[in-house]
Amino acid sequence: MDDYRYQKRQKMRARRRRAQRIKMTGMCIATLIVFIFIVFLAISNLSKIKKNVTLEAGSEINIKDFLKKENADAKFVTDVSQINTGNIGSHEIVIKIGKKEYTSKLTIEDTKAPTAKANDVTVNKDGQIEANQFVTDIKDATKVDVSFKNKPDVSKDGESEVTIVLTDEGKNQKEVKAKLTVVSDSQPPVIEGVKDITAYIGETVSYKKDVTVTDNMDQNPTLDIDNSKVNLNKAGTYEVVYTATDSAGNTSSATSKITIKEKPKGYVDKEDVYALAQKVVDKITNDSMTDMEKAFAIYRWTKTNIGYTGTSNKDSWTIGAYQAFTKKSGDCFNYYAAAKAMLDVCGIQNVDIVKSDTSHSAHYWSLINLGDGWYHFDATPRKGGGNFFMLTDAELAAYSTKHKNSHIFDSSLYPERATVSVQDKINYAKGTINK
Structure with missing residues (x-):
């Protein structure tokens, strides 16, 4: 009987051990399956990212360059806007896909040689020259060093060919040839x-x-x-x-x-006049306007907002401008002075002109320069009509000759005026500038 019980217990123990082994085996298999699944996911995700990406200097960084396949869920974690692709080097780029982040290496290289246009140079005998004087319009994604292949001789008059070497950060080189003329300069400025x-x-x-x-x-x-x-x-x-x-x-x-x-009675400081001028300018101009449009707006306002009286205090242009802004009246001196103040606050170059032949009448107007030369600017309305915005000497003289020499002036006292008419750019009827 005892043997029977003993054997029975042994069988039960054996069954329990087998069950435990089966359970442990099952757990191991499940763990292995989970591990394999995780590894599979990791490998699967990593396969979507390129470990190394190379871009040409100056290129735009695009997330598509880092993905093996397009993924709408991919986005940069690294702020790539802070990377200057004009500098050669390497950067660690972090990209997020779903909830996971992955790292790729970005390498910026420069394989393209710079380009430039040749610029012929004339220099004084024994004068100083620099290599960058011989080239213009240099183009390259990286910083470019400009040097002479062989430094030219400036000790003798004559012409010679100069070779300029352009070298970028990638050590790419381009040679540009230009002409050097050496002369003995005796002409003063x-x-x-x-x-x-x-x-x-x-x-x-x-x-x-x-x-x-x-x-x-x-x-x-x-x-x-x-x-x-x-x-x-x-x-x-x-x-x-x-x-x-x-x-x-x-x-x-x-x-x-x-x-x-001595300051005349009733003298007005420039600052006070400019403050009045600025108020008008703020109303008639805006930041999107060109200098020509601003100057024309000043011309129109002056011509249409000041009543002609025929007399004025001419002791100071500031007095004349102050009267024009505050009383909206005056003669040619007030028109000229008010326009001058507004041109000044707009940063538009202007020069005062005084009529040289006053046997018939005195007159004041301006020259203005918008970057293409000096032109006549006269906002004073005239009985003979006419518009006097940006006129050449010839255009002004044509009117002056027919109207008792209204605009006679000593040309030697003023900057050289432009000779090309710009009237085709101006639309007086609509009060706008044709661009």
């Missing part, structure tokens, strides 16, 4: 726009306003102004000397007189 100045005690004076210096060789001649004799706090007439010097040492000079006066 030309000074234009120097004129006599009138100011009042205590005012600041802009000696360089509308003064230009040009040279046949030197693109940047120097201009020195000797105003050491001027006393801005004492009435009187003083001499100012302008001296221009080019890189060859050639000089030229021009002299003007500055007259300092």
Whole structure:
């Protein structure tokens, strides 16, 4: 009986051990299946991302470049907008697909040589030249170094070919050939726009306003102004000397007189006039307008908003402008002064013109420069009609000759005027500028 019970217990124990082994085996198999599934998912996701991506310098970074297959759920975790593709180098890029993030390596390389246009240069004998003077319009995605293949000889007059080497950050090179002309320069710079100045005690004076210096060789001649004799706090007439010097040492000079006066009765400060002018400008212009459109808006406002009276206080242009803005009346002096104030606050270059032949009448108007040369600007309405916005000398003279020499002036006192008419760009009927 005892043997029977013993055997029975042994069989039960054996069955339990078999059940445990089966259970453990099942758990192992399940764990392995889960592990294989996770590995499969990881491999599956990794297969969607390129481990290494190479872009040409200057290219745009696009997430599609990093995906093996297009995935609408993919997005950058890395802020790629902060990566300058104009710089060669490598970057770690993190991309998120679904809830998981993956990393790829972005390499920016430069394999394209730079390009540029040749620029022929003329230089003074024994003058200074730089390699970048011989090329323009350099184009490359990365920074470009400009150098001479062989530094040219500038010790003798004559022409020679110069080879310029362009080298970018990727060490790609391009050679550009240009012509060098060496001459002995004896021509001095030309000074234009120097004129006599009138100011009042205590005012600041802009000696360089509308003064230009040009040279046949030197693109940047120097201009020195000797105003050491001027006393801005004492009435009187003083001499100012302008001296221009080019890189060859050639000089030229021009002299003007500055007259300092006591401030007249009723004098108005520039700041007060400019404040009034700014209010009008804010109403008639906006930031989207070109300088020509702004200048034309000033012309139209001045011509149509000031009543002609025939008399004015001409002691100061600021007084004339103040009367025009506050009383909306005056003569040609007020029209000119109001326009001047508004042109100034708009940053438009302008020069005052005074009629030279006053045997019949006096007159005041302006020259303006919108970047293409100086043109006449006169907003004073005339009995003879006509529009005087951006006229050439010839166009103004045609009217002046027929109307008792209304606009006679000493041309030598003012900057050289443009000769090309721009009237075809102007539509007076609609008050707009044709672009």
